[in-house]
Amino acid sequence: MRLASESENFPFELATVCYIEVGADGGVTSPPEEHVQVRVRRGESRLYAVWPGHYRSDLFLIDDIDEYEKALGLQHDPVRTGLQEHKHQVRWSISPCEDRPTGAYVSVEARLDCGCEVRDLKTFARHMRDQRGWDIATTAAWETSSPTSDAHARPTYTFRIRRRSLA
Ligand SMILES: [Zn+2]
Structure with a gap:
């Protein structure tokens, strides 16, 4: 053993x-x-x-x-998850690439102004469910894009979120 x-x-x-x-x-x-x-x-x-x-x-x-x-x-592990245990400040909008505007899930682009990083999608999804009622798909692929021009700019994440939960 x-x-x-x-x-x-x-x-x-x-x-x-x-x-x-x-x-x-x-x-x-x-x-x-x-x-x-x-x-x-x-x-x-x-x-x-x-x-x-x-x-x-x-x-x-x-x-x-x-x-x-x-x-x-x-x-809670802020190092592994990249997330503090606080109310995240999220700026979000429907992705301009969304091509199924009537589907059950919608692509959302989001930035975290609070300084957190999403290293663990399951934990982030749990936080957002508690804080905003969002139902984020944790099985689908998710993307981040880090702006290369500005080192201080926050990465933009793309999540799949159940449309009904986005109110
Ligand atoms: Zn945060």
């Missing part, structure tokens, strides 16, 4: 990683129930993960619960 902290970039969020919680009483739960990180911090449980490979699978002890929380979005 190996320690997750010794592996560079342990793929916590990979769907094929299997998590196993082992309680102090020897009880085994997989997948773990909610708030496993709280029980691990209290020393009531240990959290293991099987990382499946092509030829063999390895068992890891999740020894750094902070990394687990950040990767799964249970703890």
Whole structure:
């Protein structure tokens, strides 16, 4: 068995990683129930993960619960996501390239005047759902364009947003 902290970039969020919680009483739960990180911090449980490979699978002890929380979005991580936990100042408009003006989703160009960067679309989508009610597609491709002429200019992002949520 190996320690997750010794592996560079342990793929916590990979769907094929299997998590196993082992309680102090020897009880085994997989997948773990909610708030496993709280029980691990209290020393009531240990959290293991099987990382499946092509030829063999390895068992890891999740020894750094902070990394687990950040990767799964249970703890906000401004470095990984590029996003502060505040109300973002968003300037947006319907993309001039939008060619299906009546579709369920619409392309929107947006800039973040608050200085955040969208490095993690899922987290940004969650923030915007809470703050503006936007329903941003997180499976579709999204684009950024960084202006090359002005180093201080903010990048422009293109998102697909459910039209009805854009009110
Ligand atoms: Zn922001």
